[in-house]
Amino acid sequence: MKKTYKIEVDCANCANLMEDAARKTSGVQNATVNFMTQKMIVEFAEGQEPASVMASVTKACKKVEPDCEIYL
Amino acid sequence: MQEYIINGLLIVVALLAVILQCIGARANSGMTKKQKVMLWRILAATVLLLGLQVLGAAAFDQLGAAGRWVRLACYLVDYAIIGYDILQKAWKGIRNGQVFDEHFLMAIATLGALALAIYENGDYLEAIAVMLFYQVGEWFQSYAVGKSRRNISDLMDIRPDYANIERDGKLEQVDPDEVEIGSIIVVQPGEKVPIDGIVTEGVSTLNTAALTGESLPRDAKAGDEIISGCVNMTGVLKIKTTKEFGESTVSKILDLVENASSRKSKSEDFISRFAKIYTPAVCYAALALAILPPLVRMFALGLDAGWETWVYRALTFLVASCPCALVISIPLSFFAGIGGASKAGVLVKGSNYLETLSQTKVVVFDKTGTLTQGVFEVNGIHHSEMENAKLVEYAALAESASSHPISKSLQKAYGKEIDRSRVSDIQEISGNGVIAKVDGHTVAAGNDKLMKRIGVDYINCHSVGTIIHMAIDGKYAGHIVISDVEKPTSKQAIRALKDAGVQKTVMLTGDAKQVADQVAQDLGVDQVYSQLLPADKVEKVEALLQEKPEKAKLAFVGDGINDAPVLGRADIGIAMGAMGSDAAIEAADVVLMDDDPMKISTAIKISRKCLRIVYQNIVVAIGIKLICLVLVALGFANMWLAVFADVGVMILAVLNAIRALFVKDL
Numbered sequence: 001m002k003k004t005y006k007i008e009v010d011c012a013n014c015a016n017l018m019e020d021a022a023r024k025t026s027g028v029q030n031a032t033v034n035f036m037t038q039k040m041i042v043e044f045a046e047g048q049e050p051a052s053v054m055a056s057v058t059k060a061c062k063k064v065e066p067d068c069e070i071y072l
Numbered sequence: 073m074q075e076y077i078i079n080g081l082l083i084v085v086a087l088l089a090v091i092l093q094c095i096g097a098r099a100n101s102g103m104t105k106k107q108k109v110m111l112w113r114i115l116a117a118t119v120l121l122l123g124l125q126v127l128g129a130a131a132f133d134q135l136g137a138a139g140r141w142v143r144l145a146c147y148l149v150d151y152a153i154i155g156y157d158i159l160q161k162a163w164k165g166i167r168n169g170q171v172f173d174e175h176f177l178m179a180i181a182t183l184g185a186l187a188l189a190i191y192e193n194g195d196y197l198e199a200i201a202v203m204l205f206y207q208v209g210e211w212f213q214s215y216a217v218g219k220s221r222r223n224i225s226d227l228m229d230i231r232p233d234y235a236n237i238e239r240d241g242k243l244e245q246v247d248p249d250e251v252e253i254g255s256i257i258v259v260q261p262g263e264k265v266p267i268d269g270i271v272t273e274g275v276s277t278l279n280t281a282a283l284t285g286e287s288l289p290r291d292a293k294a295g296d297e298i299i300s301g302c303v304n305m306t307g308v309l310k311i312k313t314t315k316e317f318g319e320s321t322v323s324k325i326l327d328l329v330e331n332a333s334s335r336k337s338k339s340e341d342f343i344s345r346f347a348k349i350y351t352p353a354v355c356y357a358a359l360a361l362a363i364l365p366p367l368v369r370m371f372a373l374g375l376d377a378g379w380e381t382w383v384y385r386a387l388t389f390l391v392a393s394c395p396c397a398l399v400i401s402i403p404l405s406f407f408a409g410i411g412g413a414s415k416a417g418v419l420v421k422g423s424n425y426l427e428t429l430s431q432t433k434v435v436v437f438d439k440t441g442t443l444t445q446g447v448f449e450v451n452g453i454h455h456s457e458m459e460n461a462k463l464v465e466y467a468a469l470a471e472s473a474s475s476h477p478i479s480k481s482l483q484k485a486y487g488k489e490i491d492r493s494r495v496s497d498i499q500e501i502s503g504n505g506v507i508a509k510v511d512g513h514t515v516a517a518g519n520d521k522l523m524k525r526i527g528v529d530y531i532n533c534h535s536v537g538t539i540i541h542m543a544i545d546g547k548y549a550g551h552i553v554i555s556d557v558e559k560p561t562s563k564q565a566i567r568a569l570k571d572a573g574v575q576k577t578v579m580l581t582g583d584a585k586q587v588a589d590q591v592a593q594d595l596g597v598d599q600v601y602s603q604l605l606p607a608d609k610v611e612k613v614e615a616l617l618q619e620k621p622e623k624a625k626l627a628f629v630g631d632g633i634n635d636a637p638v639l640g641r642a643d644i645g646i647a648m649g650a651m652g653s654d655a656a657i658e659a660a661d662v663v664l665m666d667d668d669p670m671k672i673s674t675a676i677k678i679s680r681k682c683l684r685i686v687y688q689n690i691v692v693a694i695g696i697k698l699i700c701l702v703l704v705a706l707g708f709a710n711m712w713l714a715v716f717a718d719v720g721v722m723i724l725a726v727l728n729a730i731r732a733l734f735v736k737d738l
Binding site for chain 1: 106159161164168173174213214217221224344347395399400403405407
């Protein structure tokens with residue numbers, strides 16, 4: 001399953017870091033952060049609950065980029 | 073002298089902050105809250121710094137022994153105002169194992185400079201000013217990037233906000249997502265058509281510029297199909313929707329453009345990999361610069377170690393090394409390029425495709441619908457064994473299930489409603505034709521291959537066009553000549569491609585050799601392969617792919633009907649005339665919204681310009697960085713120059729990236 005989230009991030013490099021962090025989160029099949037449209041597209045692994053996975057994605061992203069915001 | 077320059081600079085910064093704050097107060101400035109807060113901090117820090125500078129060290133000396141520390145405290149407060157978030161981020165980075173980032177570079181450099189200044193009781197100004205100018209630079213970057221990001225998004229924003237539905241004689245605005253298939257929506261002059269549908273009432277002209285980049289308006293009247301994203305210009309239209317909003321053209325296009333920059337190009341990958349190696353490398357280089365030369369001087373040359381000089385140079389080295397200009401400007405250039413292209417009616421599905429497009433050296437065309445209009449007309453009927461009208465009737469009925477343009481033109485020539493119940497056992501033989509039962513007779517309609525296949529003698533035709541041989545109940549019944557018309561801009565388009573640096577143009581077609589050669593000669597195409605089945609086209613493209621040098625890319629241009637496999641096989645697939653055709657939008661990498669072949673060279677030129685800008689930015693940013701680093705290491709540049717070089721290159725790179733948006737005169 002794929003979902004798109006609106007995000008707020010200031011710099012392109014931070015967006016890359018967020019992308020890396022989101023990809024490494026368990027339950028995430030793949031993730032792309034689009035800095036230009038300020039969107040994060042997350043592809044969840046089979047049988048995963050998006051809400052709980054996104055909670056850990058947010059946590060992982062905040063860790064690499066404290067200023068970022070993900071609107072769930 | 074230097075003092076005056078610095079004070080002047082500070083005054084300029086303070087004034088700028090005030091002016092920008094005023095601009096930010098306007099509703100549509102697009103400044104975020106964070107940016108406004110930052111402006112206040114810049115203003116406060118600048119004014120305080122200016123005050124301390126004017127006061128000078130002498131004023132504090134009057135306070136006696138404590139004076140030195142009071143002065144230090146004032147400067148530290150100023151430093152904290154302007155730089156606390158950088159220190160915080162650097163600290164968080166270290167704790168999270170993300171040690172080497174730009175915040176870390178700035179924190180180490182300015183703290184180091186402060187420490188040197190305390191040790192010498194000298195010039196605190198430098199550390200604070202470097203932080204200040206770094207923040208000013210960051211502010212401009214974030215503002216410029218945010219602003220251009222919004223501009224490009226606005227440009228691509230063809231999303232309709234609402235749909236009008238008539239309820240109890242009154243118009244009501246609803247969310248387009250809520251409109252069901254088959255509802256009647258009303259579109260008033262000046263409004264966007266929100267959902268695909270068929271006009272049931274009203275006459276108007278439509279502006280399709282947002283979709284095609286073409287400013288010529290189209291007419292719409294009752295019965296016409298209409299696609300979302302057009303702007304209704306003159307009359308009120310009532311439209312019966314045929315799709316949901318999410319499936320409508322406008323949603324599909326938006327989805328495509330918005331996700332385009334997720335497909336990263338090689339240059340972007342290169343930059344993100346580069347940044348990952350670069351920052352740690354610079355940090356170690358700075359460390360080496362701080363430690364090695366003094367040790368060498370001390371032990372090998374027997375000179376004074378000069379620790380302050382080398383530590384200072386190492387810190388300056390760190391300031392000079394920030395990779396921001398690169399990291400920000402490359403994706404921004406691609407984004408602007410994709411935005412500019414979509415303004416011209418060319419949708420590019422990803423930065424990687426923009427990159428490939430710029431390296432295109434071979435362009436392969438499908439003939440029908442691409443170089444020719446694909447509107448066939450019956451031009452002659454020869455050797456008919458029965459009445460001409462009867463022959464056309466049989467042909468039209470046999471071909472009635474096919475969506476091929478030829479069957480359309482047969483139906484048009486027949487001119488009456490097709491009664492499908494008269495046709496049965498339709499058997500379509502790809503690349504040959506159709507065999508079907510019409511009114512109990514076995515009718516075979518197709519090319520010479522079909523006739524050979526069923527073992528019927530046929531009479532060759534001398535006219536140029538598509539020949540449909542007919543056999544009824546196994547007996548030859550004559551042939552129908554259908555010919556296609558070249559598009560008016562095709563010839564010009566081929567020439568424009570040559571001018572744009574394309575080395576070879578090839579035309580593939582399922583059509584007869586005679587027709588194909590004639591068209592190819594007219595248009596000036598280099599190579600032509602005719603009488604190909606869809607599968608042969610893939611083979612031919614594969615052969616052409618092998619022939620060409622590795623670096624040159626091959627583009628295939630088709631109309632998206634029947635050629636999805638070829639579109640997928642080529643280095644880059646371009647579909648044209650995609651307005652309203654979902655299949656074409658899905659199969660291709662680059663989508664031309666209207667069917668003008670001139671757009672192919674436009675697309676290539678746009679991609680070339682974008683890539684040129686990307687390379688300029690890479691070369692200039694890395695080049696200036698390297699020169700700065702060398703100057704700093706050799707002691708020819710101080711921290712001031714370093715920070716200006718950093719901010720300057722960044723602003724230049726961002727401005728250059730924006731150029732990719734302008735696609736008018738290429």
